[in-house]
Amino acid sequence: MKFCPICSNLLLVELGEQNFRFCCQTCPYISVITKKISKTMKLKRKEVDDVLGGEDAWAAADRTTTACPFCDSMEAFFVQMQIRSADEPMTTFYRCTLCANRWSGD
Template identity: 55%
Template sequence: MEFCPTCGNLLLVEHAAAGRSLRFFCPTCPYVFPIDRKISNKLQVKQKEVDDVLGGEEAWKNVDRTEAICPKCTFRQAYFMQIQIRSADEPMSTFYKCCNHNCQFQWREG
């Protein structure tokens, strides 16, 4: 993508009057730039850090245990918390975290 140095709009590509050559042109101002060679520019995109929607490890500190079977290690106890993630007329979603310290698998129900 190239941008117009005059007004900042995205430049479009068109065939020049000669027919075989290409050029950039600005759709809002009279800026034109002939393309006489291959133009490339690599930009490494920095990925955003993703926040834990459940609040991270801090959210699991004061939760209760229940009898639930872990789908990963079949341990029979899990921590749980209920959160309203949809509209108010929908039921709450229950999130589980395996109590087995070697597993700590998290899953959701509902």
């Protein structure tokens, strides 16, 4: 994103007579694009709280013989939570005892 040095509005890219150029919609500023412009920016992921209670909640969870979709384990922890309205069934969240991947099921 480039901004106009005169009025600070966002510049648009348009095809000029022979090449592409930046132009401003509110003032007469025009700048010819002479080279490739690119910038890569790595975004930092926001840290979020574990809505299922973290490691302590899984330590007290019950076990079931549900197959893990990520590995060959045939055992998983499970926790049930009401995440929809009261007239909908509870959602079951699973965590593999072997690979610790999580998934949900109704």
